[in-house]
Amino acid sequence: MAPTVTATPYDFPRLRVSVHLDDDTSYLAEDDPVPEFFDVKFCPYQPLNARPVFAAVSKKHIVICRLTATADDLNPCEIISIIRDDDPEARNYCCTWTKDVVTGKPLLCYGGEDAKIKIYDIFEKKLVNDICDIVTSPLDPLIVASCSDDTTVRIWSLDPRHEKQPCLCILGGEGHYWNLLTLAWHDTGRYILSAGHDQIINLWTVPDLPTEPTDRPVEVHYPHFSTSEVHSSLVDCVAFFGDYILSRACHDDVIVLWKIEGFSSEDPRPSQDMAPTTINPANLTRSAFNPGVSAECPAPYTRLMEFATPGCGPQFFMRFKLHFVPDQHPVLAFCNANGKIFFWDFEQITGFHDYIKKVEKNPDAPPERPSWLTAVVHRTHGGAKAEPTVRERKAAGKAHPSDLEQIPTFANVYNKETLLMWDTKYNVENPQVPLKPHKIENFGASSFVGRQVAWSPGGEWCVVVGSSNFALLLQRWAPKRET
Structure with a gap:
């Protein structure tokens, strides 16, 4: 048995196995020869x-699986179960987990093109409602x-x-x-x-929801923040990272981390009459949190950093x-259209930037380099001097000098390839320069086109x-193997 490497909080997932569901397009009402899983979600109520336990959604089936951390x-x-949606018009794209109000049993909601959400009891293996x-x-x-598609939330x-x-x-209007x-x-x-084909990202304030039976839904006509400037194409994924926002769009080949200036979830909810209207359609960004431009807050939003996702x-x-839970590192994961899975550890x-500050503060006695911050080591042949590879020489020759080369402690110890690699993975001085993945x-x-990524609640899968x-x-x- 190979020796087991000690697990650390900085570890990234490694590909363990792939699972394949047979082509199920023959069950579709219309001719559609492309089998795909579109969504996957872990059950959060365990x-x-x-x-x-996770659920993976294809166009006609939902597969429920349980994972075991074997050594x-x-x-x-x-x-555990395979659900076939026999509704003739069904072509499913999404799912989410909920649970029974009385028993606490997990329930799976799934839906798609037929504008219905089916609620499925995975234990009783039956539909509960539509x-x-x-x-x-x-x-x-x-x-x-x-x-x-009706443009509402x-x-x-x-x-x-x-x-x-x-x-x-x-939420519409x-x-x-x-x-x-x-x-x-x-x-x-x-x-x-919310976001979609119009490349607009909206932030809506959720009003107080009725707790008793109601005859008519509450209607909200305007979001408190709206922008079409972050991306240049349709937006297909958004997420919160605390009060920050992560988003990506078709053709951009980046995931963007940005913030709404003046927005804090700790503040009282803004009233609906504070939501900016569309009276001036020339405004590409509207905000109730920073309605005017000032020296203290010159823009309604700020781009913080980008993550490079080539091959889409x-x-x-x-x-x-984004895996973001207490007491664990936030780790962002994404799969491109070439079967490559990218990871970034926030x-x-x-x-890295804390390490740089410590080195600059005390250059004569720099701190020990973090174990996860690896250096490029040139290959050697026998007793010959280590030389960079052809690829490394080309990369170093094309690259502009990095900021790290200006720090004598680094320039005297590490080669250009190492400093360039660190610069492209960790340097966030220029938010317009995307960070390369920390792991691929x-x-x-x-x-293989990656459609959706999911993390288990504990972050191990x-x-x-x-x-x-x-x-x-x-x-x-993974559990240690016995030697």
Whole structure:
């Protein structure tokens, strides 16, 4: 047995195994020869020490799987159930988990092109109810939000008290004018992001929702923040990182981290009459949090950094996922259209800059280099002097001198290739220069398009689903093998 490397918080997942569902396009009502998984979600209603369960959604099937952290080479994935959607018009794209209000049992909501959400009891293996299209509120598992081609965000209740009118709120009006693709709840449950084909990203303030039966949903006509300037094409994935925002768009080949100036979730919710209207259509960005330009706050939003995601081309409906839980490093994951899975550890970015400051403060006795900050070591042949490879020489020759080369402590110790690598992975001085991935895992199939990434609640598993009905299972912190 190979020796086991000690697990660290800086470890990235490694590809463990792939799972393949047979071509299920023959079950579709219309001719569609392309089998794909479009979504994957882990069940969040399990103890952290339980074996993680996830659901993967193809156009006609939903596969429920359980993972086991085995120390051997056995397949860690057990298929619990396969759900076939026999609705003739169904072509499913998305899912989210909720739970029964009485029993606490996990329920799976899934839906797509037929504008219905099916609610499925994975234990009883039966449909529970139908509603329309989905992200679960972080505060209440009985509240879900949907977005669809009708350009609205709708908030639904699964509470039996709202059976006659399950739609509690409609976020629409003047927010979007084209099909929506993505939405995200803020951890407080007080704000929702939405985006889609019109390249607009909106931040909506969620009003107080009815707790008793209602005949009519609350309507919100304007978001409190709206912009079409962050991206130049349709936006297919948004997420909150605290009060910051992550987003990506087709053709951009980057994920952008940015913030709304003046926005803080700790402040009282702004009233609806504070939401800026569309009275001036020339305004590409409207904000209730920074309505005017001043020396203290010169712009309504600030671009903080970008993450390079090459190899996506014209593909859209490709979603990243940020693992962001207490006591663990925030890690961003994304799969491109060539079967490459990219990872960035946000703790490494801040740790790198802390390390630089310490070196500059005490250059004569610099601190020990972090273990995760590796250096490029040239290959040697026998007793010959180490020389850079042809690729390394070309890269160093084309590159501009990095900021790190201006620090004597680094320039005297590390070669240019090392300093260039650190600069391209960790330097955030210029928010317009995308950071290269800290780790790349290669599936080996250049035609594989990653559609969605999911992290297990404990962060030990990362699952990527996409084209040809493949699910890629990546693992970190695996149990040690006995020698």
